[in-house]
Amino acid sequence: MTEPIRVHLRVPGTAPMPDLMRLLRSIEAAGFDGAGILDSQMLSRDTFVVLGQAATNTSRLTLFPAVTNPFTRHPAVLAGAIQTVEEMAPGRVKFVIGTGYTSASTIGRKPATLAEMRACIGIVRGLLAGESVDFAGIPGRLGYAAKRRIxxxxxxxxxxxxxxxxxxxxxxxxxxxxxxxxxxxxxxxxxxxxxxxxxxxxxxxxxxxxxxxxxxxxxxxxxxxxx
Incomplete structure (x- = not known):
């Protein structure tokens, strides 16, 4: 059976938070399937704060960062952030990550390498699954991992x-x-x-x-x- 086509919108968090929440509610009311929040720290409101508020202002939309990266937040911070959002919108969250574009250029650094991408995704996946992950010889585990698939x-x-x-x-x-x-x-x-x-x-x-x-x-x- 063919999967239905779903349409998500990327929302730049450049407007004040009350305006963003009104926009997200209107996106849901218009019948769109999801909304991703731009992650570019010099251009947009904090992605995960916006996602948390979006979780309480919507009931159906799939929510995700669009797109986060491995370097402006430690992988453990990323795992904790997306797990926290998922607690507010169970089953409605996914984690979208790339090498970084304006999040890199606006702070004078290059996008992440593919090796950094591999390492970050491995750490985030392990932590969300409740597994112990090695951090330079120090084992770490996300104490509140729900172990639900994100x-x-x-x-x-x-x-x-x-x-x-x-x-x-x-x-x-x-x-x-x-x-x-x-x-x-x-x-x-x-x-x-x-x-x-x-x-x-x-x-x-x-x-x-x-x-x-x-x-x-x-x-x-x-x-x-x-x-």
Whole structure:
């Protein structure tokens, strides 16, 4: 049976919190399936604070950071943050992580490496599962891990990143556009990564990032939709 297509919106946390909550309530009322909150510390309100408030202001939306990274917060902090949000919205939360874009450039650093991505996702997954994780020889365990499954989705655009997402994540947020040839190659890389961990492409959640511009006329909408 074919899975239904779900539509989520990414929300930049650039407005005051009361306005953000009104927007999130309207997104839910309009019938969208989920909302992701931008994680860029110099541009947006704190992602996990917004997600926590969103959990109490909505009842159905899937909620997630869009997209967090491995370096502005320690992996243990990330695990604790998403676990806390999940307690407020059980079954409605997923963890979306990438290498960082404006979260890196605005503080003068480069995006995370794929090795850092692998390490961070491994730590977060282990902590959320209630497992003990080694921190430079010190074992650590998330004392309040609920052990409920929180899907981990990795944002990726290049071939190596897409393969890593297929290998270690529960899904991939693909930022590759919609050219048929590029889409087919992206899926090939995702499947190649999935096979490394004994999985199929069908076992993964696949999310396609779509840039949209909304305006009173077509020309302005196209301008807004440009990268």
């Amino acid at each position: 899907p981990i989705v990795m944002a990726a655009s290049g071939p190596k990143a897409i393969e890593l997402a297929g290998e270690i994540a529960d899904g991939a947020l693909l930022l590759v556009g919609f050219n048929r040839g590029i889409v087919e190659r992206a899926l090939e890389h995702l499947e190649r990564g999935a096979k490394r961990s004994g999985r199929r492409l069908e076992d993964l959640e696949i999310v396609w990032a779509v840039r949209v511009g909304t305006a009173a006329n077509t020309a302005e909408a196209r301008r807004l939709a440009r990268p």
